[in-house]
Amino acid sequence: RDQDIYIHTLRKLFNESHGIFMGLQRSEEELAGKSRKAQLVQVSKNYRSVIRACMEDMHQAAVSTRDPALQGQYSTQVSILSAMELIWNLCEILFVEAATAGPLLLRLLDWVRLHVCDVDSMVREVLSSESPSKHKLFWNVVDVFVLQGRMDEARHLLSKEASANPASMNMYKILDDFMKKMPVPSLGNTQTLTELELKWQHWHEECQRYLQDGTFASNPHMESICKILLGDEDAILEKKELMTTWYHFLVTRLLYSHPTVKPMELRFYAQSSMDLFLGGESSPEPLDMILMAAFEFEMHQVIKECSIVLSNWWFVAHLTDLLDHCKLLQSHNLYFGSNMREFLLLEYASGLFSHHSLWQLGVDYFDHCPEYGRVYLELHIERIPLSTEQKALKVLRICEQRQMHEQVRSICKIMAMKALRNNRLGSALSWSIRAKDAAFATLISDRFLKDYCEKGCFSDLDLIDNLGPSMLLSDRLTFLGKYREFHRLYGEKRFAEAARLLLTLMTAHIAPCSFWMTLLTDALPLLEQKEVIFSAEQTYELMRCLEDLTAGNPDKQKFQDDDVETTKVEMLRLALARNLARVIVKEGTVEGS
């Protein structure tokens, strides 16, 4: 049961991202500039939202399971999904949105706030306590807020401290003022970068002066906050445990020393931040390398590293596709000629085909791989097990929509053969009609005729009587339909029509030669009727047919050795002769003409 949650979550991921993928492929390419970018950013957000939803499910599963092994497994999955979302989010900021200096910092701040959760419980604890300022972790929480640039919340907490501790009121007021006045980039275009820089410079200098004057000397906490505000690396680094990651450190540094950082400058800060933070104690992990590659704007490197680290193609396939839509990937030719986006999508979709129901998603992905998609689809679609007719119909519909005629024929043939083996002649015919497979229709008709010859009556009359236009699919089928009609006419005593039909069946060569004997034998009762049915013309035709039949097989032992056959032939000749005699007389008289 628990195992199912894991699979269930992955399936949710695959299904929902498929919807987003399709939406992206179909979206307006004509939209240019800002609206297109906004659209792409929304797509990116949608993908991330799906990842988060799956994280949530997996997390619930981890929390509720009793099996420690499973719990470990789920927790790992949560971390993997979390890492995926972290990377994707950064890529969204740097590549999809391509945030420029100013907004870039704000986005990075949001990113950090969203992903550093280790301190959340501590924050909650302090905020919910009766007198937060007395809590031993109080200053930690203030620091956290400051490090994350959450000025309002920091100021709010500080005000509690100030009211509890009036001696520090002065210091508090000054610090509070600084925090309030700190210039930050804005999202709208209310100020230019230069203006911001100037303001910031001015603010920074003022803050510097207060620090140097020793204003905060008596309160080490506040002094450290002031140093952080001034971008003092050592002061920030001291709070390593509260930041937990080097990229948090990076963003804090930027916030307080270079808020107007340009995207292309990130790489230098990133490298140095990582070095300073890890400080030679630990080496970077794969996740760190991926993020670093992103900061360096090495998109291909990001994708390559992710492909290596992650065990399935989902992430890289979708991310690369999105980046491709942002027109960011130059066609990076791999050795077999296809580009990277297509390669990854093909790999991902192929993986889907191994699943009994997710393969349907794979079809859509192949559709959007212009070079090799079709070939891959043709190969994979033939391997889908057709356990029910409904499944076969779905596969067929997919093939038909893509003009994959070979596959249509092949599938219909398989289904028709199966039906035939199970003696479902109607189903078999239905499949032949779908494939317009005349050869198979002939096969089925022969089966019917064989049954008739053996049993003396037709099986499945509901089918043969209602063939409709599909009768024309094959000659044999037409014959079957017409032959049945003959029987019906005879049954309704419409002898003249029946006779005409019978003759046509032979003269128009609708009937196979092997059946002529049967047809002629069927003519016997008509010949023996009291009333003359066949005209002279028709009788001559019949005789000719009989002679053709017997004369054409001189070496066929059947007719000579088989007594029944010879008797039949003789009876026919006699009946035909008698009929001819009667009809000549009838037509010769005044009434008959």
Add this chain to the structure above:
Amino acid sequence: QTLLQHSSGQEKVSQPRWEPQPRARLMTALTFSSKCGIVSIQDNRISIWSVGDLGNTGLNGEYHGEPHLLCDIQHNGDVMDMQFLDQERIVVASSTGTVTIFRHHQNNQTLSADHRWAKAHYHVDQDTSCGGAACTGVVCNNPEIVTVGEDGRINLFRADQKDAVRTIDNADSSTLHAVTFLRTTEILTVNSIGQLKIWDLRQQRNEPSQIFSLAGDRVPLHCVDRHPNQQHIVATGGQDGMLSIWDIRQGTMPVSLLNAHEAEMWEVHFHPSDPDHLFTCSEDGSLWHWDTSANVSEKPSFLHQGGRSTAYLSHSTMNQSVVSAWLSNDPTKDRMEITNLIPNQTLSVNSLDVLGPCLVYGTDAEAIYVNRQLFA
């Protein structure tokens, strides 16, 4: 109003959202019970969901409370069709040819298998998996249950009896795709050579009492439903997505043929309490709402307002209250509103069910959608 929402990505926790559930092998069979539960399948499981009170909708039709899973149970094989026998029991048709009755225990919210007819449908050939043929359709009229399958067989079961009451072997030479009750003793079946057949179960002979077929190509018919009040009106859906309306009192061919979907129509349903409304869903990913209620109104039709995305057939100034709008031969005399209820269609909609103002449907994208404001 599809209710699949995405969060903006800024928050840590996703917005309340309708959870898509995995389905077993392409088919979702959904049924509403009057207690507003949805039965669905999930990875070859039958599950029961609570969608809350039908009447509990807010101002804009937002639902209060998320749907949640009440219970589920393993099922062997794909679920091909499903129907409620009574308030507590559900009959399920499997691709293995088995028909099972499941019971939903309300007190402790569990599902259990009550009764099983293991080889209700089978082929003779041993090559196929255990000789099983999929059971493609099931219909109930407590305590009677009728099933049809790929083996062309019709079974009549009674809920309390171990063996089939009656079996018509080789009732059809092709696959029977769906079955429904015409009257208490008569059933309607549709098959893969485009025939609609009436069977009288009182009679002992194993022949249909009437056969109807489409003119022209014998396109397979996949679904059938009868008008709830006027029993001579029958709707069928075909492999080419065509909706056919039949009057079985007269003729052997459909009264009207309506070009609907671009691929197989999987299910057709008249609204049980408001039969001027009809719903069809298809492999092409769309779900259409056919509305002839305008025909019954007194207002002259050209005063009708448009509003949402609809397509009209044509105008009418006649009052059609006596003869059902469905049967009108002349399209120029009818007006029918047809609405596609799915804005962004991708994969097939396999199944739907409707009760009151609520519609539920399931797709191959392994999602279930509920629309609570059909007639808003």
